[in-house]
Each structure stands twice: as structure tokens, then as C-alpha cells.
Amino acid sequence: MVDALSCIPAPVLRNLADKLYEKRKNAAIEVEGIVKQMSSTGEHEKITAVIKLLTDEYTFSPQSNHRKGGLIGLAAVTVGLTSEASQHLEQIVPPVLQSFSDHDSRVRYYACEALYNIAKVVRGEFIVFFNQIFDALCKLSADSAANVQSAAHLLDRLVKDIVTESDQFSIEEFIPLLRDRMNVLNPYVRQFLVGWITVLDSVPDIDMLGFLPDFLDGLFNMLSDSSHEIRQQADSALSEFLQEIKNSPSVDYGRMAEILVQRAEAIDEFTRQTAITWINEFVKLGGDQLVPYYADILGAILPCISDKEDKIRVVARETNDELRSFKVASGEGFDVGAILVVAKGHLSSEWEATRIEALHWISALLDKHRVEVLSFLSDIVDTLLKALSDSSDEVVLLVLEVHACIAKDTEHFRNLLVYLLDAFQNDHSLLEKRGALIIRRLCVLLGAQTVYRELSSILQKEPDLDFAFIMVQALNLILLTSSELSELRELLKQSLVNCAGRDLFHALYASWCHSPMAIISLCLLTQTYQHASTVIQSMVEEDISIKFLVQLDKLIRLLETPTFSYLRLQLLEPGRYTWLLKALYGLLMLLPQQSAAFKILRTRLKTVPTYSFVGEQKYWSTPPETSHSKISNHVDIELHYTQDGVMMQDGENMSNGINFDSRLKQFKQMQQEHRVNAKSQAQLRKSSVNMTKEVQRPEENEQSSSTTDTNQPPQSVKKPPAQL
Template identity: 75%
Template sequence: MADGLSVIPAATLRNLSDKLYEKRKNAALEVEGIVKQLAVAGDHDKISGVINLLANEYTYSPQANHRKGGLIGLAAATVGLTSEAAQHLDQIIPPVLNSFSDQDSRVRYYACEALYNIAKVVRGDFIVFFNQIFDALCKLSADADANVQSAAHLLDRLVKDIVTESDQFSIEEFIPLLRERMNVLNPYVRQFLVGWITVLDSVPDIDMLGFLPDFLDGLFNMLSDSNHEIRQQADSALSEFLQEIKNSPSVDYGRMAEILVQRAASGDEFTRLTAITWINEFVKLGGDQLVPHYADILGAILPCISDKEEKIRVVARETNEELRGIQADPAEGFDVGAILSVAQNHLSSAWEATRIEALHWISALLNRHRTEVLSCLSEVFETLLKALSDPSDEVVLLVLEIHACIAKDEKHFDQLIVYLVQNFHVDYSLLEKRGALVIRRLCVLLDAETVYRKLSSILQREPDLDFASIMVQALNLILLTSSELHNLRDLLKRTLYNNDGKNLFLSLYPSWCHSPMAIISLCLLAQTYQHASSVIQSLVEEDINLKFLVQLDKLIHLLETSTFTYLRLQLLEPGRYIWLLKALYGLLMLLPQQSVAFKILRTRLKTVPPYSFSGQQQFKGLSSGNALPEVAYASSSKIFEDGVMSADQRKTDDGINFASCLQQFERVQKQHRLLSKSQVQSQSQSRHNSASAAKEVQQADDTKRPSPVPETNRPPSRSSRKTSGQPQP
């Protein structure tokens, strides 16, 4: 320091701290000349003394004008040193950088000016201070003073030029600083950062792409900035990087995939679109690197499939197809369980399209990696079963396809059918709204006979008789009306002369006993007409209730459909199908005469040709239109009494014990009647208890009321006073 004072005249030092800029500038020029002479003489000790004097006595001075003079003096000294300035940069740069945070905006401005002049002299030699300079410029880019900002921008452009031409710049040392700054929200700082990223990426010798994962998230964060220019700059930078990845796809896809997955769930539409676009390219380019990240990627794609923005939906669907089309091997790190878990989680999505794609993934995994999926089935099976209650028919159909695929194993088939029945039991509305859809689809995907046998077996043991009756009625209606069960109906029609038909009839019969109308329908379908007549005759008064009549009405209408065409044609031969005729007349007798169903069945029975009851010509001349059912029935009874047996009567002993079947039906119906009586008694008792409780409350209220005034003590009413001659008020 002493050397500095001896070298620089006192007047120069005074002017260096003068409040007038011109005096400080002239003093700086004198310092420049002095330092230049010392440099020529090679007296670097004195030069160091001058620099220390300027730094310690001026730039760190509490006086603002001293600090300004010190900064301009250091810049002048650097200019005087020219090519030899590099060896003194350790003394020159730190005090200038310290001034960047000065509380006086003019000092900060002169610090920018000083460093600008220093950088012009030393160029690449000051790269060793780059991180400190970058950090200072990052702060100054958001300075509150516009002049300081302008000076910082000018300095920033110069530093960028120096870095792009320097071979001493270390990207490895710079990236941690950049990564730390990328989360700053200030718009000026963001512009500053994007500008540096773009510049460094343009330098051929600097591999910014290799460090992209370190600042990728920050760039994506800027896409949602309120400043349009920042969003545009960030998007431009990201587009450039994506193009570089396409041209040279040797990057760390894994780390970037983690970032993209998070950004795909952004609340900002533009961010989501950009993220899903990147993911789309990654799925196409990433190859083996992405295998461990497939589950996370799928988790990002599925919600975007239902995005409110069409552009996002389109890219998400394309990406989903690309990902599902990749044939990955569990041996290579493909985690089937993780993918399955993601798909399962999205089955509860509020969006139908997402749920559908999640099911497509489960189906694809089942087809490709069945063993692995079944090993994880305990975790997903319950969710799949619950999905049968989904409000979307398309979802339910896909769920059924998956269940059918799983149910190739008997254990899982049993689980499915049992749960299905339990679900219908818990939610009757589900049975009403979805029962037919579910049962019909399962019959298509699995063997219809196996499905019905299993359902019958479960319902046969069902303790809730009311539910069993409702379920059987639903199954019976599906059996009679669904085109998917055509083969099952054909098999039942052969009950009397085919072992498979007989076995199916016997397997359904026990559970069908829960509904008289279901049993009658089954018998008509199986052409066991005599047993149908016996069942009808066995019905007692309690069986003929409103529910029964509603079901009977449905059956009468069904008899007019194509399902029972064969039955109606058999009426052309009443002599051969006497028990059919008797069964139908039995149904007719059960119907209220004023009902539509009665009129339909009566009209149908009137069409039975009377001349076919006997070989005699006693009915000749009577058309079917005026034949009376009573005449036809009387004739048929006469034929039966004469010993002519119908086709089904001849087969009743062929492996089917109809007497035992009838006893079983009567036994089950007796249980239903007892239950019904019990329910009526319970309701009656409940009403009685409610009435008693109400009466007790009334009595309690009465005891709390004041006693009525005796008649003798009550004041006479106005009317009585009038009649008694008392004066009126």
C-alpha cells in the first residue's frame, strides 16, 4: 500500500474520489499512464501496490465517491497493464465483483462499466472467474435500477462473446450453478438464464445436451410463465434440444423421463402439451433406456388421454399406442407388476377414456405376460370386480373380457361368478341395469352352459330367498330372450331325448325352484309339458300374488316371440301335445280375465284346430277362428283318458324323476311362503310397536297438561251468558 501512495501523486488520488465524474475520469487516465510505465519497467511489485491501494482504500471505502473512483481506477490499471493484466486479475476482479452488490445503484453501474473494460482487455483470461461473474450478472439482470440493468446487459453480451470463443470454459463447473438458478421466478433472471442456455448450446465444443437433465425441469417450469416472451424463449430452447435429441439420441432418457412425467401433469396446458410431445419422441427413440420407466410414463399418458385439449389427447393416444406396441421382456427389466399397478390405479379415474385405456393395458399384459399378471392378481382382482359396476357399458364389456381371460383358470372362474352374485345381492339396481349385459357377455366370452350351471349352483345354496328368486327370474328372462343363449335354449329343448340337455335341465332345476314362473318357463322350454302342468296344479293360493302375475304376464308375451315358435307349432297337433295344451289352459285359468295377457293366451288357444283331436269328422266344418277352447280341451281330455300318451309322457322316466323334482319345487316354495308370512308378521309387529309407542307418548303428553277446569267452575260461555240473561260485555 505504501508503494501505491509513493507512486500515485496525492492530487491524482484526491481527484479519483471527487464527486465530479470528469475529475475521476482524468485521474483514472493518470493511473493508467502510471501503471503502463511500471509495466514497461517490469515493476510488478509497485503495480500490485497501486492495485491494492485502489481496492482497499477506494472500492471498500464507506464513501460512495471513493468506491466509484476505485472502480474506474482498477479498470484504468487493467488497461495500462494490457497483456500483462492476467497475472494481477486475482487482485482486480474480486473488489469489482463485490461492488455488484453495493447499495448505491451508481456504484453498481460503475462496477458493470469497470468489469466491461477489464473483460475487453483480458478476454479469455478472466474465464477462471466465470461462475462468480455469472452469479453477479444473474442478480444484476433483475436490478431495480434501469441503468444498472442496461449496463449489466451490455456486460453480459461481452461475456457471452468471450465464452463462445474461449477454450478454457468449463461446462462441468458451470452446470451446478445453472441448475441452482433455474428455479428462480423473476422474469428478468429467467430471460437471462434462457439466453445463456441458448448461447452455450450453440457452441459446438460445449455439450449442453449431455447436461440437459440438470436444467430441463427449469425450462419446463418457464413454459407457464405469465410473460409471453419468456414462454416463447423457453419453448424455442426446448424445441432446439428436442431436435438435437432426434439427430443424436445418445442422451440420458431415464432422468429426463422422470421430469417429463411430472410436467405432463402440469396445470398449464402448454406445459402438458410440450411434455407429452417429448414423451412421445422418447418412446419412439428411447429403446432399452426407457424400459425401467414404462410404468411412470404410462402413469403420465393415461390422464392425458382424457385431457380437455384435443391436441394433448391426440398426442397422448399416439404415445399410448406406441408404448403398448413395444414388446418388452420382464427379463430385461420390464416390470409387469408396476405397469399393472398403474393401470389398476387409473380404473378409478373420473374419465371414461382413461379407464378404457387402462383396461386395454391390463388385457395386453394378460395376453403377453399371463404368468406374471396372475402372480399379481390378488392385488388387482378386487378392483377389476368392482369395475363391473362402472357407469360406462364399454368399460364393463372390457372388464368382462379381462375377467373371461382370467377365468380360463377354474379357480378364478369360481371367484368371478361368486363375486358377481354377491355384487348383485348388495346392489339390486346393478342387477336390474347391468345384469343382462354382464351375463350375456360372459356367456359369449366363456361357455354359456358353464356360466349358467355355476350360477345355478350358487343360487341353489343362497340363504336369502328373496334375492334368489329375483336373481333366478333375471337369469330365466335372459335365457329366454338373449340371442347369445340360442344354443343353450336348443340344448334344453332336447332335454327328453339328449343326455346333455337332461343334465343341463337338472342342473338348473334346483335354483329355478325359487321362482314358479321360472320353473314353468324352463319346463316349456325343455318340452317337459306334463311336469309344467303338474307344477301349475301344485300352486296354492299364497303363490298367486302380484309378483307371480307380473311374471306370468311376461311369460305370456314371451310365448308370442320367436323363442317359442316351436311351441306354437306344436299346438297344431293337440292330440300329440295334450300336456302342453293342459299347461297353457292352466296358465289361462290363473290369469285375471280382464288382463291383456289373458286375452292374448285365450286368442292363441282359440286357434288350435279342433279337428286334430280325433280321427272322426265331428269337428269338420268348424274353422279355427270359431273353435271354442272348452271344446278343444274337452276333446283332448277324452283322448288322454282313452290312453293316448303324449311324447313327453313317454319320456318322463328316462333319467328324470319328475315326482322328486315336483317335491323339490314344493319344498322350496313352502320355504318362500313361510318367509313371506314371517315378514308380514314382522311388519305387523313393527306397526303395532310403533302404534304403542305413539300411544305412550300421547299419554305422557296428556299427563303433563294442566287438568281441565270442572264444568261447574268454568265461566259460562258467551252463548250461555246470553241465554241466561246476563249482560253482554
């Protein structure tokens, strides 16, 4: 076995471990000459022995000066070997790499210097150690010593040069190493990594784009770094990759789309903007590859539509429009259910613009994939109904359009109205705040007559009589006041002469019976004045409640609106429209004299001109001398004329097929049910109060009775809130 001590003079070995750099340097030069001589004579066994001596006795020595000498000695051996150094690299490089983690910063510095000199000699031959070298350089890039960082940067540049010119570099082996370090937060390491990504991407023979999904997330992570320089470098690298994607025919859009979707939700504004820009390009370029990811992409886009940053909002809207314009068949990986889930989730977004776009998506899906959407209807209908309570009128109108689109089928139409009435019943504020808007819009979208007929059919069988009363009052008020229902009002006015009007009158009457005031309003609208008068005359004491008087007040005021202008003009012919007069006087008699409505109606009736009676005598069964005052004071005159002034036979009470006797019976029966219900509820309330008193302690009862002022007058009855 060769003795290395015999190969190198003792003074040289001693100087190699000297504390002075110059002595170590001179000793290394002598080692270089000795190795060069050995290499020229082929004495590789001696060279191996020298390398082992330098490794064991110097680089692994506990003395830092020895370690420094060993490193400079190994570099000298490599320089001396020149072209033959490659066969000894397995001995030379590992101890140098191990020295990169030495606790002495000077040793780490000399390790950088040594590997630099070794790399200059062997160049591409040391690519086999690239992964270990890269790992070492990654750590040294964040070294605490500035001189070590500086030396590592020099070595890093040299290694990059060697890699870019080498045909032995394996990108497949390098990528896992890069991926594992991409989420490191140290700014120096981040700069180091971005530098390598940029350099390798510039090499034509290295396909970094194909491995982009492996480190794309890390690059996006750097966009929010506190260092402006790092953000700029990461953005520059991403911009270059995006340009390459535009020019590349084959890219794995799917894997990257998953990353971009997550980054679009980032807190950092710059990261969101970059992510949404990438998504925008992907939607334009990805085509069928992105179909399975539509739901995820939509989930990222919708919040960005309401982003506080204008640039993000603009790109998000453009992307959303582009995505929605795609024509994809359901069987091609397009998951309608998943997209519906995303849209449904964003209906509760705090941002109006996002909620609006979510509704546009549901509407678009209904238009293109109706069957699939209806199969998921039970999953979204509750959310759509809740959206009717939205604070935005635009959102509510869009929700109604979606509902109307669903309700194109007869089955879904009825279900919609049932769901809607349930929503009104469970949330009275929805009825008060949005009821008119909802009903009016549905009438426009689905047809006023169709909507009112169906609602009336449902309410006719409504077991909750109190709710039915409220709902009928609401529908009646909408019918009398909304411009959208003008055609429906005109049809009802023809009930006595038109079959369609008669059928509609029948359809509404059944549920309108829940409210006396609604029935009276309907009769005035349909010009069935005799029946209106009969209904008024049939009312009993229990019917004249505060609720009734409130609604009557509203009706009197409505009689002064353009809706009832025809009725007011008919008062010019009291001889022809005597039942109208009788009905109005009947209402007047029900009103308290001190009320404003009483004064309004009385004033209107006083304006009926006396001259209108002249020439109208043929319509009266009383003497011709009947005057205006006499009509006013004798409203109980028994007349038997149709609305057209034609005398009816005794006992006849039908016109255009309407059996008013039957209708009156129907009304009375419904009102009796309401009275029974009211009494039942009153008894329940009384029982509840009695039970509460019974559970009170005796002292509480005593105290209560002792503090009661028997002379205090009863509190006035509070007027209930006006219904819609």
C-alpha cells in the first residue's frame, strides 16, 4: 500500500495547515506540482493516497486551519490532474460538499473557493454531483456570512454556465429538488431558485414548460414577498412562461388551473391579479382540456368580479363572459351539478355583482342544460327562494327570471307558486317588502292571468286562514294598482259580457272570499254592483273589525285613482247604475263618520249631479219625481235591473252564466270559517293568559292586584300594521 507521507514532503504538509493563508497557498501550489508529475507518469495509486490523506487528515480534522488546508489541497490536486481529474472526482468532491455545512464560516468560504476551482477544471464532468451541489448552494445562498454568500454566488454562476452547456444535465432528476424548495420563505433562497428557473428555461434543449405545474405554485407564492426585487423576478418569470404557453400547442392546463384557482383567492392583490390574468388566458386557450375544471374556475372568477381592484374586476368579467359563451355538451365532462353548487354558494355572497353573475350562470344553465338543472332543482330551490329577500332589486328581478324559466313546465310552475307562498308565510317581512315586486314580475314573465289563477287555486285550500286573508289582500291590492296587471283588470271589467272575464271572475272569487274587502273590490272592478251591495248587506258584526276598516279605508282611496275612473263616470247615470250607488252608500254606512275615508266617499257621492236623473225615469220603479236627495236618503229601494238597465224577473240572480246566489253562499261559508277560526284563536289566547296567571306566585298576584289602578281607563286598541 502506498504511503502518502512519502509522496509529499513534511514541510509542505506542515505549511498546508498553517494559520497563514500565504503559506497554505504556497503549499497547495507545491501539491499541485507533485500531483501533476504523478499524473504524467501514471502513478494514480499515489494520487489516490494523497487525496485520501488530504481528506482524512485535513478536511475532516477538528482543527479549522487543517480543514482549510485540506480544501485548498484538494483543489490543487484537481488542477494538477487537469484532464485526468474526472477519474478521481468521487474522492475529491464529496469532502468539499461536506465542508459547505462546516460551523466555521471561513471553512465554508474555502469550500466554495475549492469547488469553484474544481469546477473550472472538470466542467461538465461534475454534473453527476449536480443535485448535491445544488442543495449545498441553496443553503449557502442564505448563509449568515456575507463573504460566504459572495463566494457562493460566484460558484453558482459558474455552475449555471456549466449546466447550460452540458448535454448530461437531467431536468427530470432536478425538478423534484426544485419543487421541494419552492415554498421556502427565505428571500435569498427565493432569489436563488428564481434565478435557476429563469436560466434553465432559457436553454432550448431543456423543457421547463412541461414541468411548470411542479413549481408554478411556488412562483405565485413569491409574488407576495416583502421584497420588491423578488416579486419583480417572480413576475418576470411567470410572464415569460405565460408567453411560452400561448405559443405552445400542448400544455397541461388542468393541473395548472387547480393552482391558479387557489391563488385567485389570495389576500395579496398582485397575486390575485396575476392569477386571474392567467385564468383568462387559459379559458381562451385551454378549450376542452378545461371542461372538467369549469366549476373550480367559476368559483375563482365570481368573487373576483366584485374585487376592490378595478383591473381584477375587468379581467374577471371578461373571463366570466368567455367561459359562459362556451358550448359544451353534458356528456363531455361538463358537470352541471358542480357548477350549480358553485353558483348556489355565491348567491349568499356579500357582494351584489357576484350574486348577479351567479344568477346569470343558473339562467344560462337552464337555457342550455335544462333537463340536468331540473334534476338538481330540489338542491337549489330553497336558496333561490331565500334570494327573493335580497337587498338588491336587481338580484330579486334576476331570481324571478330564473324562477320563471324553471316554471315554464306546468309541474314546476305550480311548485314554484307553492314554494313562494310558503316563503311568504314563513317570512312576513318578505311579503311586506318584496311581495308586490315579486308578484308583478312573475305576472310579466309568466302571464298575469296564469299566475293569478294558480295562486287563487292554491289559496282557496290554504288551511292557515289568517295567512290566506293576508295573501288575498296583498294580491287584491296588486291587482288594483299595478300597471303590469292592466290587461287583467280590463278582462275582469268584461265579466258580465265576456266568457273569458266570467271564467277569471269565478277563478278569483273562490279565494277572494277569504277577505270581504277583496270580494267587494273584485265586484266593483267587475261591475257586478248588485252582488257587491248584497255582500255588504250580508256582513255581520264580527266582520267589521279594525282590519276590515283599515282595508276599507284603502279601498275608498283607491276609488279616487285612475283605476276606477270608469266607476266614477258611471255615477253620472245613477238611474242606470243604481246598484253601484247602493253599494257605495253601503260602504259609507260602515265607515266611522270621523274617519277621513268617510269624508272622501261622502264628498264623492255628493257630486252625483241632480240633472242626471232627468230622462232616466224609465229605469226607475219609483215615481219620476225621485230626486238626488231622495236617492241619498233612501238607498234601500228594491230594484230589479241588470247592469245594462234591463229589468230582471223576480228571483233571477244570474248574468253571463254567473250564479250570484251560489257565489254569495260560497262567500258566507268562507267568512263563517274565519269567524270560527278567530274565536278559536281567541280562546287559545285566553287559555294561555289564564295558565300564565296560575303559575305566578301568590305574592306576585297580590302585588299585581295591589298596584292596579281600577280607575285607569282601558288602553285604546292598537291599529294593526297595514297589510301589503
